[in-house]
Structure formats: structure tokens, C-alpha cells
Amino acid sequence: EIVMTQSPATLSVSPGERVTLSCRASQSVSSNLAWYQQKPGQAPRLLIYGASTRATGIPARFSGSGSGTEFTLTISSLQSEDFAVYYCQQYNTWPPITFGQGTRLEIK
């Protein structure tokens, strides 16, 4: 099973700041990695697939990069609606499909 590790667990940032979230895979997942955003009481929303391709309707301030075992999600200028939990997910080697434990973005 591929273990996905996200860091940090919690990030306190101010609106307007640029933020980078990290995700590491225990072995290579090529570019078969997705990022999701989840707000309290809501279902997750797909942000990025293929490590760097924005899903339909996702604002350009969200960008993904990386391949192999190291990945990042960058939000160029945080908006109030971006404060949420972010999960990475690998779908290169499965079953099982695996998620990271999540990074919580909170308002500083």
C-alpha cells in the first residue's frame, strides 16, 4: 500500500498570502495524484488531477506540481473561501487508492 504523507498538518495563514502544501508518497506514483478541498459539513471537491491539471471550474490561483514522490499544491493568493482541509490522493497503484491525512488551512 502506498502511504501518502501531508505536511504540515495545520497551516495558519493570512488572506492574500501565498501558501504551499506538501504531499509525499512512500513510493513513486508518477503523476497520478489528485488534490481535493473539503469545507466543514461538505463533500470534498476535486481541485487538481494528474498532479498539475486544474479540474473544471477551479480558479487559476490553485496550482499543482511534482511527480514521483514529491508534490505541492500552491494557492497564489488566499481568499477567505480557501480556508478548508486539503487532501492529496494517489491513484497510480491500487487497490487501495490512498489519501493523505489532510492539511488544515486556518486563518491567522
Added chain:
Amino acid sequence: QVQLVESGGGVVQSGRSLRLSCAASGFTFSSYAMQWVRQAPGKGLEWVALISNDGTYKYYADSVKGRFTISRDSSKNTLYLQMNSLRVEDTAVYYCGRDPRYCIGVSCYLGSVDYWGQGTLVTVSS
């Protein structure tokens, strides 16, 4: 627009069974693989199962293998999750999701979820 609506959750005693349903609309159901993903209270996301677009192939997390069965009925545009021998640790919100099977060049990949239902809560009591 794509809609996924789960139902069937509730409170059930350990060892009993429950069947979840996910009604799909707004897209050609038979063209897409589908998934179930769960989230225990206050915890992260856990993949549960995936079924191919035609129902031929089914995959499960080890934690549910042999107890849960994923199925689909394309005549009803509905995805199911039959959950038997439920355990306290199966308590979670269960989401159904559409797998877009993204293709890059000549390669296509299952595993991500582009549309999610609102979730249905399953509580297993001891």
C-alpha cells in the same frame, strides 16, 4: 448538471447489514466507473470501493473486503453498497463519487473523483 444523491444511512447494531444507494443524474451513468469513499467522524478520507463502468470489475479496501459489495444498476442509474457484518469502526459518512477516468495522451487512469454526493451517515453501535 451532474448530481449524486446518497441514501440508506442510519443507525445499525454491530453485526447487522445496511444497503446504501446513490442515485445519479445529469450524465451517462453507464459510461463511468463509480466509487465509495468514507470519512469517520473528525477523520480523513478513506477509499472503500470502485466498480467499473459496466460492473465487470470491482475493487475493495482490505478493511471491507468480504463484508461489503459494490454494485450498480444502469437501468436505474443507481450505485449501491451492500454492507454486511458491520463493525463499530465502519461508522462514517459514506460518499459516492464519479470516476472521470482521465486520459492523458493514450493513457487513461481510474481513481480520482470529479463529482461527489453529499454523503450519508452510517452509525454502527455496539
